[in-house]
Amino acid sequence: MLLSAALFIIGVIGVMVRRNIIIIFMSIELILNAVNINLVAFSAQLQNNVGQVFAIFVVAVAAAEAAVGLGIILAFYRNKETVNIDEMNLMKW
């Protein structure tokens, strides 16, 4: 529990602090891993395998998101030559 909470927090810090899209994205992966640890730990504690099934779905979705997300990042990079979110400034208030 505490472990997954800490991992979750590290992921959240990563998203908030870093300016590099790819690292932000990896931080999101860390968050999803925290979720999975949580699910598996609960599943072990409850003697109930549904948590593990849930975790498998999370892994599948993480894979799908990784593919799409990296595709988006590539398309963005081709046009802008940067992966820094501070330079995403075409649209402001």
Place this chain on the structure above:
Amino acid sequence: MPAGVSLRDFYYLLPELVLTGGALLVLIADVLLPRRSGHALAWITLLVLAATLASLGTFSGTHEVAHGLIAVDEFALFFKVVFLVSAAVTVLMSVRYLEIEGASPGEYYFLILCATLGMMILAGGIDLITIFIGLETMAVSFYILVGFIKPNQKSNEAAVKYFLLGAFSLGILLYGMSLLYGLSGTTNLRVMAPVFFGPETRHDPRLILAVMLVVAGVGFKIAAVPFHMWAPDVYEGAPTPVTAFLSVGSKAASFAMILRIFLEGLPAMVHDWQILFEALAIVTMTVGNLAALTQTNLKRMLAYSSIAHAGYILIGLVAGTPRGVSAMLIYLFIYTFMQLGAFTVIVLMRRRDVVGDELKDFSGLHFRHPYAAFAMLLFMLSLGGIPPTAGFMGKFWLFSAAIDAHYYWLAVIGVLNSAVSLYYYIRLVVFMYLKKDATGSEPSTTPALTVALAIAVVATIYIGIYPRVLFEIAEASARTLGVVGITAALP
């Protein structure tokens, strides 16, 4: 528990199966048909949507399918109709837009259908796993659709922002869900609800944490205010038909998810989430409307206005009564048509060199294209909530539901906010009717766009004048939503 999934389950999932098959059909047709056959693909897509709509009509009553993973009830039915209709209008809008942008239509329509599939799963899901998979199917399709116009930097940027914040919010939502699972030992919302009524769990801080995380996660999806930062950028950058679909379909689906999770799964925590949503509703309405006042880009303005509308809709959830829920359904239905209509007019303005979403593009529209101007006038009045349009009926019902549930000041704030919102809606009307400079762009119509516009106009006026039919359907739908939930939420 009987093993496996029976034929009966597949019968109840018929609409989803039809839609899935149709989506694959579009992909195959894209390969087989000669290039540049966008019209044919659009027709196939529309046929698929129509077939799905028709297959919805084959059953009635309330059922739980596939071991209680998916509910087929009138609540889900109501939302599915909303999704299918808005998908169809979006397709009508897209034909010309895609030709101008030179984007490939096959994948586009496939993704629209997949997003719709995700929404339908979401509306029926009564299990955390189903809800989560449906949500992701919808969201991933939208990430791609938002970034679909690759040469356009705005579209890229919107996609990156939407993707990062969407994935982040998914992480938060999932963390909340994993806590819910751990505390109840089940992922099924209807099994979960009674567990949390126990005095032991009810005051567990972990449960409160889970509720907060889930609220934050869904807050991102409906763009409620502390979590709204992505919405204006994404709405502005995305291709206009996608913006329309995103602001309507994705929002309605997220509200369906909220109603399912909170009313069916967490009625025990009603006091905790009610306070959270109350605060969200107030901030969302106010910030959305105030920010919309200063916008000069129409898509951005509509983005902020849609944030504000999410705030109004949350009022119904805070009220928590069956009446509040039915008011939410009604408002979502009406909102679908107003918003789609407004975006259709923006698509009308799109030309090869002009995006047509700046306020000045609309100046003097009345003198160039009176019908489009009139339609826009109607949608603006409806969004602002002026009778005899549908928007008035929707707002009236929502606010009266709030008063019914003794949330007087929430209703007052809502009314004040709609008054503020009138300013920016009317400003557009002034631009269209009173300014005579010819700098604006020339709208051009196609039959498909005309049909889309006509559907939206007719629906807006018809519901405004004869709201009764819709009200009855919405109330029936609200009643089927987890009997446990509604009665428990009553004060």
Place this chain on the structure above:
Amino acid sequence: MGQAIAFYTLAAFILGFAVLVVSTKDTVHSVLFLVLDFLFVAALYVLLGAPFLAAIQVLVYAGGIVVLYLFVVMLVNLKRPPEAHQDPHRRTKLGFGLAVAVLLELGAIATYGMTRTGSPLVVPGTNGPLPGNTEQVGWLLYTSYLIPFEIASMLLLVAMIGAIVLAKREL
């Protein structure tokens, strides 16, 4: 006792690598730390009695996803360190302050959860009639959760097409 030691060692590694992932300047190093992190998480799954998931974790995460990351990092090939320009320090400090506060809070909640013996359970385990973790998970996946499983396949198809559409140079 041995299990507890193993758990805390793994936990320390996981957290340490997670911090490195987030804090390293070089993106490639960051990705490599991510792999190590995923592998330790997989080890943790084995410890928690989920060997099937551990295998999935190694195959999909450490094998698939990270390779994808590496490809993109190579393609995007950063010429200049993206963190170099004007100070995000103020924000960084604020972020850490907030994070510490939240971590303390979460820690309090988690310890609270641990001190209470056994959370009240109403729903009994729904394990299948089969022995063995892999069999049980598979049984659940292909019976009760068949429908979401099928939808997940659609999701992966969407992701595949999306990645192709987005990454293709010309349509």
